[in-house]
Amino acid sequence: MSPLQALPTIAATADAMLSARLQHLLDHKTKPQGSLGRLEALALRIGLIQRTETPQLLHPQVLVFAADHGLAARGISAFPSDVTWQMVENFLAGGAAISVLARQHQLALTIVDAGVNHAFAPRADLLNRKIALGTADSLAGPAMTVLQCARAVEAGVEVVRNLPGNVVLLGEMGIGNTSSAAMLLARLAGVDIAACVGRGTGLDDAGLARKLAVLRAVLDKHAPAQAPLEALAAFGGFEIAMMVGAALQAASSRRVIVVDGFICGAAVLVASKIEPALLDYCVFAHRSAESGHARLLDHLEAEHLLNLELRLGEGSGAALAWPLIDSAVHLLVQMASFASVGVSERDAV
Amino acid sequence: MSPLQALPTIAATADAMLSARLQHLLDHKTKPQGSLGRLEALALRIGLIQRTETPQLLHPQVLVFAADHGLAARGISAFPSDVTWQMVENFLAGGAAISVLARQHQLALTIVDAGVNHAFAPRADLLNRKIALGTADSLAGPAMTVLQCARAVEAGVEVVRNLPGNVVLLGEMGIGNTSSAAMLLARLAGVDIAACVGRGTGLDDAGLARKLAVLRAVLDKHAPAQAPLEALAAFGGFEIAMMVGAALQAASSRRVIVVDGFICGAAVLVASKIEPALLDYCVFAHRSAESGHARLLDHLEAEHLLNLELRLGEGSGAALAWPLIDSAVHLLVQMASFASVGVSERDAV
Numbered sequence: 001m002s003p004l005q006a007l008p009t010i011a012a013t014a015d016a017m018l019s020a021r022l023q024h025l026l027d028h029k030t031k032p033q034g035s036l037g038r039l040e041a042l043a044l045r046i047g048l049i050q051r052t053e054t055p056q057l058l059h060p061q062v063l064v065f066a067a068d069h070g071l072a073a074r075g076i077s078a079f080p081s082d083v084t085w086q087m088v089e090n091f092l093a094g095g096a097a098i099s100v101l102a103r104q105h106q107l108a109l110t111i112v113d114a115g116v117n118h119a120f121a122p123r124a125d126l127l128n129r130k131i132a133l134g135t136a137d138s139l140a141g142p143a144m145t146v147l148q149c150a151r152a153v154e155a156g157v158e159v160v161r162n163l164p165g166n167v168v169l170l171g172e173m174g175i176g177n178t179s180s181a182a183m184l185l186a187r188l189a190g191v192d193i194a195a196c197v198g199r200g201t202g203l204d205d206a207g208l209a210r211k212l213a214v215l216r217a218v219l220d221k222h223a224p225a226q227a228p229l230e231a232l233a234a235f236g237g238f239e240i241a242m243m244v245g246a247a248l249q250a251a252s253s254r255r256v257i258v259v260d261g262f263i264c265g266a267a268v269l270v271a272s273k274i275e276p277a278l279l280d281y282c283v284f285a286h287r288s289a290e291s292g293h294a295r296l297l298d299h300l301e302a303e304h305l306l307n308l309e310l311r312l313g314e315g316s317g318a319a320l321a322w323p324l325i326d327s328a329v330h331l332l333v334q335m336a337s338f339a340s341v342g343v344s345e346r347d348a349v
Numbered sequence: 350m351s352p353l354q355a356l357p358t359i360a361a362t363a364d365a366m367l368s369a370r371l372q373h374l375l376d377h378k379t380k381p382q383g384s385l386g387r388l389e390a391l392a393l394r395i396g397l398i399q400r401t402e403t404p405q406l407l408h409p410q411v412l413v414f415a416a417d418h419g420l421a422a423r424g425i426s427a428f429p430s431d432v433t434w435q436m437v438e439n440f441l442a443g444g445a446a447i448s449v450l451a452r453q454h455q456l457a458l459t460i461v462d463a464g465v466n467h468a469f470a471p472r473a474d475l476l477n478r479k480i481a482l483g484t485a486d487s488l489a490g491p492a493m494t495v496l497q498c499a500r501a502v503e504a505g506v507e508v509v510r511n512l513p514g515n516v517v518l519l520g521e522m523g524i525g526n527t528s529s530a531a532m533l534l535a536r537l538a539g540v541d542i543a544a545c546v547g548r549g550t551g552l553d554d555a556g557l558a559r560k561l562a563v564l565r566a567v568l569d570k571h572a573p574a575q576a577p578l579e580a581l582a583a584f585g586g587f588e589i590a591m592m593v594g595a596a597l598q599a600a601s602s603r604r605v606i607v608v609d610g611f612i613c614g615a616a617v618l619v620a621s622k623i624e625p626a627l628l629d630y631c632v633f634a635h636r637s638a639e640s641g642h643a644r645l646l647d648h649l650e651a652e653h654l655l656n657l658e659l660r661l662g663e664g665s666g667a668a669l670a671w672p673l674i675d676s677a678v679h680l681l682v683q684m685a686s687f688a689s690v691g692v693s694e695r696d697a698v
Contacts (some may be wrong), residue, residue: 030439031446032427032550036665037638037658078381078695086692090379095685097380104679105672201381202695289386307656308673309386316385323454323672324657330453336444343435346427346551 005150007245008157008252013048013280022047022332029335030343036331038303039324042283043332046325049254049281050166055329057256059165060322062107062315063246064091064098065156065239067115068134069176070143071218076211078202081134081175085118087314088173092123097312098171101319107169112159114152115238129155135236138218142225143180143236149229152238156245160253168250169258169285169322170267171315172239175201181266182292183215183235188228188269189299193219196292198262201311228273243267248274251281258325259284260318261310262293269296285321286310354499356594357506357601362397362629371396371681378684379692385680387652388673391632392681395674398603398630399515404678406605408514409671411456411664412595413440413447414505414588416464417483418525419492420567425560427551430483430524434467436663437522441472446661447520450668456518461508463501464587478504484585487567491574492529492585498578501587505594509602517599518607518634518671519616520664521588524550530615531641532564532584537577537618538648540641542568547611547640550660577622592616597623600630607674608633609667610659611642618645634670635659 022044027033034040046055066088072081090096091111094103102109111126117133120126131152135143144152160168182196197212222234232241244267250257259268259282272278279300286306287293297304305321338345371393376382383389395404415437421430439445440460443452451458460475466482469475480501484492493501509517531545546561571583581590593616599606608617608631621627628649635655636642646653654670687694 029446030436030444031661035550035659035661036446037660039657039659039669080693083693086690087379090685090690090692093685093690095379095683095690097378097385097680097684100679100683101676103683104676201384305657306673308388308654310384310388311386312380312384320388320673320676324655324669327450327453327669330449331446334444334449334452335446336439336442341435341439341442341444343439344429344432 005154007274008248010248010251010275010277012277015048015051018048018051019044021053025053026332028337028339030338030341032346038305039328039331042325042328046256046329047332049256054333057167057326057329060107060167060169061163061165062098062102062109062169062171062319063112063159064109064171064173064315065112065114065242066173067238068117069174069180069237070135070137071139071179072176073137074139074214076179076214077175077200078207079175081117084173084175085116088113088116088120092126096314097316098314098319101316105319105322107319107322112242114242127159129159129242131238135238138235139214139221142222142234144233144238146233149233149241152241153245156242157249160246160249167256167258168246169315169318170243170246170264171260171318172243172263172313174237174239177237177239177263178290179211179215180236180240181263183219184231184266184270185292185296186219187226187231188273189296191295195295198291200290228270232270240267244271247271247278251278255281257282258318258321260315261286261288261313262290262296263313265293265296269300272300283325286317288317354503356623357597359597359600359624359626361626364397364400367397367400368393370402374402375681377686377688379687379690381695388677388680391674392677395605395678396681398605403682406516406675406678409456409516409518410512410514411447411451411458411518411520411668412461412508413458413520413522413664414461414463414591415522416587417466418523418529418586419484419486420488420528421525422486423488423563425528425563426524426549427556428524430466433522433524434465437462437465437469441475445663446665447663447668450665454668454671456668456671461591463591476508478508478591480587484587487584488563488570491571491583493582493587495582498582498590501590502594505591506598509595509598516605516607517595518664518667519592519595519613520609520667521592521612521662523586523588526586526588526612527639528560528564529585529589530612532568533580533615533619534641534645535568536575536580537622538645540644544644545641549639577619581619589616593620596620596627600627604630606631607667607670609664610635610637610662611639611645612662614642614645618649621649632674635666637666
C-alpha cells in the first residue's frame, strides 16, 4: 500500500442529454455547422465539465511547479541546475515568458517551489512546498522515496484545493525534467525510450546520445517500477509529482485543466493511469517541438490547440492557448442563433 | 491601361542589420534559443515592418468587407444570398462570431458594404462603399467591369488610409465568395480548379460537383483574363477587390496585415502579384478546412499560426490569432535577457 492518503476521485463528464443540448446550441449559432472547427468540441467539453449550457471561465490560475533533478549531474541537459532557481527568481521578477504572458492575459501566476536546490526569500506569489533540495540521482537509486512521492502528490492536491476559480493552467520549471517525462512516457505508455527522448532545452547530437544512454540505464535499473506512482517515484521529479496531485484535485473539483507541454503532459499521463476520467477535464494547449510530446499526445488520444514549435515550458504554451479556450466559451454563450436574429438557414435557396 | 489611379507602392522590409539585432535580442532572452518557435520569427517580422527593436501594435482594426455575387444564383453555395445582408446586420448587432471575438480582444470592428444586395440603414460602424448590388453572373460575362474593379480597389485603399493604428485584420462576408477565391487561385497560381474548390459553407457531394462544373465553365469563358486585375474583374467579387486595395494601402503605410482565411488569402494573392513585397507585411492567421486554402498558402510560401479546422470567414480566424501576434511582440519587448537578470547561459555546467 502506498502511504498516500486517499486521492481525489474523479467523475467522468459524459452526459448524453447535455451533450445533445450543447451540440444543438452550437449547430444553430449564426455560422455554418461545424465552421468553428475544434473550438466547437472544446466549448462542448467545457459545458460538460461545468454541467451547463452557459459555462463561464473564472479566475484562471497559472501554477508553475519548480524543482531540481539529481540526474542533471549526469549531463542530460544543456543548462546547469542553477538555472532552475534563477528562473524562479525571473518568474517572480516578471521577466520570464510566462510572466509576460500572464500579464498580457491577466492570469494569476503562482510559483510553487516543489523542491528547488535553493533557499528563496519568502514572496507572496511563491509557495514553499519544498520536498527536498532536488530529487536523488535516479541512476543510483529512486529519484524519490515513496513517502516523498506521496507528500509531493498531496501538496499538489492541497495547492489546487486552496485556489479560487474554475481553471488551472499547469506549467513547470526544472533543469533535467524532460528526462523524467521521457522515462515516464517510455514506462507507462510502452514506447521505446529512443522515441521519447528529445533535445530538451537544446542538446547537440552528442548530448542527445548521452542523454539516451543514461535514460536507458535508469529505466533498466528501475525495471520493477511499473505502476504509475512507482514509476513516478523512480524517475521523478517533485514538480511532476505535485502536478499529478494538482491535476487530480482540479478534475475532482470539476475545473478545466490547461496542460502545457511535454512535462505537464507526463504528469497528466501518470494521473490518468490512476484516474482515467481525468482526461475529460484536460485541454492540451499545444504540441511542442520536443519529440516525445507527439507520442504522448497520441497515447492519450489528445487533440492539441497550437502547433507553434514551442519548447519552453513554464506554462507558456498553456498561457498562449488560453485566449482560444476563452473564445470557445464566449462563442458558445454569446453568439446569436439563426432563429433569434432572422438569418436564413442553409439550403433555403 | 487600367483606369486605376496609381496604386500604393510597397517597400520590402528586408534589413540585414536590424534583422541581426532583432535575432540577437531574441537569442539572449531568458529562454533556450528558438524555444518560442514560430513566435520568434513573427516578432522579428513585426520588428522589420515597424523598423524598430521595440515594436508596438496599436489600435488593431478588424475590417469585414461584405458583398454579393451574381454567380450565387448558379447554386454554388449551401446558403442563399440573403444571408450576406442578414449577417451584416448580425455583425452590427453583436451576435456574430466576429462580433464576439472583437469584443473579447477589444478590436475595433468596422463593416464595409462593398456591394451587398440590400439597402442598409446608416450605422456608425458600417461604411457604405457599395459598388453595385452584387457582382454580375461571371458565367454570363465578367463579374465586374474594369471600372468597377478599379473603384473597388481604390475604395479599399481609402478605407485603410483613414484608419488609426498600425494593424489591420482582414475579414469578409459574401455568399458565393469561395468560388471567386477558388478561381483566382486556379488562374493566378496555375493550380487545377479541382484542387481549389471546397465545400464552402457546407455543400454536399452533389453540390460540390456542380460548383466545380460551374467554375470550370467560368474559367473557360474568361480564358484571356490572366493578369491579376483582369482575373479579379472576371471572377469577382467586390469584397475581394476592396481587400486588394486595403492590403496594398496597409503595407504601403507599414501596417501589419493579419490575413484571415481562403478568401482574404485570395485577395492577398491578387495584391502580391501586383506588389510582391506585400507579403512581408502579412501574417497568415490560420489554415482553414477549405481545401484550396492549403494550396494558396503553399503557393505564397506562407506560414500560418492556427490550424483549428476553421471555415467561417468574417475575420474570425484573424481575431482568434490576434492574441498570439500580440504575445510575440510582448515577448520580444518585455522579456528579460540572461545578462540583465543573472540567469546562467547554456553549457555553463
